[in-house]
Amino acid sequence: MISGRFGENGELFFEIELIASNGEYFSVEVVLDTGFTTGFLAINFQDLEGLEWYLISSKIGLATARGEEFFDLYEGKVVIDDREFMIPVYVGDELPDTLIGSQWLDIMELVVNKPKGILTLEIVENQ
Template sequence: MQTARGLEYFDLYEGKVIVAGKEFIIPVHVGEQLPDILLGSLWLDIMQLVVNKPKGILTLEVVEADY
């Protein structure tokens, strides 16, 4: 995968997230040079993520896709 640091290799796992009673399968990237586990960004095609860091609030909401 191309990253800001150049070409990197990651292990790819399958994660499950339950939001509003619905289960979604998302890609999870793990690598030696990553300090944290990365949840795949493709799931943001169907969900809205809003972060209010000063208040410590993270909101994840399922949105309707316009297909």
């Protein structure tokens, strides 16, 4: 289980680790964006440099809050809830935050109780 924090504007922040192709780990704070339904992770191009992830596809159009934007798709490795995942990662320009998408909610349970300060994500084991 990972614990998160609430932002000043109601954002849901969590810390995850990105694993570079050379095995180096980078801790990053991410925002859970339930409107980001097509992916697991979106990062800014400038954050990609040290990771040296493998490019899968270029110039993929996605609907965003600012209209249609184009992203490159990379194969990336992350650690969430003490587990490693190889996932497709959308990389674009001018992303103000690193985003995790709502696809994580297919395999994780999100618990939110703002009055009590509870914000967690946890892997749900297959029954």
